[in-house]
Amino acid sequence: MKMDRLIGILSLLLQRDKVTAPELAAHFEVSRRTIQRDIESLCRAGIPIATTQGAGGGISILEGYRVDRTVLTAPEMQAILAGLRSLDSVSGTRRYAQLMEKLSAGTSGLVPGGAHMLIDLSSWYKTSLPPKIERIQHAIEQHRTIRFTYFSPKGESERTVEPYYLVFHWSAWYVWGWCGLRQDFRLFKLNRMTDLASGEPFVPRSAPLPNLEPERIFPAKYQVTVRFDPACRWRLVEEYGADRFTVASDSWLCFTGGFPDADSVLSWVLTFGDNAELLEPKELRDRLGALAQTLADRYRRRD
Secondary structure, three states: OHHHHHHHHHHHHHHOOOEOHHHHHHHHOOOHHHHHHHHHHHHHOOOOEEEEOOOOOEEEEOOOOOOOHHHOOHHHHHHHHHHHHHHHHHHOOOHHHHHHHHHHOOOHHHOOOOOOOOOOOOOOOOOOHHHHHHHHHHHHHHOEEEEEEEEEOOEEEEEEEEEEEEEEEOOEEEEEEEEOOOOEEEEEEHHHEEEEEEEEEOOOOOOOOOOOOHHHHOOOOEEEEEEEOHHHHHHHHHHHOHHHEEEOOOOOEEEEEEEOOHHHHHHHHHOOHHHEEEEEOHHHHHHHHHHHHHHHHHHHHOO
16 A cells, blocks of 8 residues: 555655665565655655765755654554554555564664554454555545445434544444535445445545544433442443442442433443342333333243
8 A cells, every 4th residue: 555655655765865766666566656756745845855866875854854763662563563454454454564564674773572562452243353554545535425324323324425534433443525415525334334335436525534532423312320330340440440430338330421322321331230230210110110010020931
């Protein structure tokens, strides 16, 4: 991929005084013409690169701009490489491992062999997610729309989107793009997509970065108070942190927090079975009581 190669070229230029186009072409297994286009792209990005012809010539970053070669310490480089390695856990390929090898080439002792940080971004959806990520990635690079059927709490809809960013957040993958149906930028969860396909070419527009603050994506509509059996402490700590609940005199735990909708509250409380009691708001407590009665009646009828 071009972006991978550009990062690799920049890394080599920061590590060495000068490198030739044939060396770069051989290193990245592309043509010299491709390397020339990459150098032009780096120049347009504001990186002052100089090329000299003849014996002893080559490609280098202007001395006035060059940062200290030791600006990337061993731990910093390891963190970068761990991040690249984690992307292969999603794609199921060695694409980023190969980039990692190219980035670390010629760094001598900068990148020790014993990496101690492993990041696995794969999920239960190892079969369905990688093809979606690959297709969306290609659509972003080629400036093509994507079409898909989308399932949300509001129902099912057909969407055509100009994709701009793949986002990994809240332990899930999303695509951020311009939605033709809503005529605005929207965030779409990949696991809610079916029938994903590439569409027509589009002229890229100025795309803002998505605001990923939870309050922006999931504004709290309900402030709830829930009472939990002490056996649930581990889960509350895992999901919300140890500072989100207090311990009552009878050792039960009192949790308070905000939720975006009633269904989120009810479904969450129900996952604790009889180890949780929803205290407030009364509106949702009554709804949960009615739901529990309905479930009890339903299962009694099956006896």
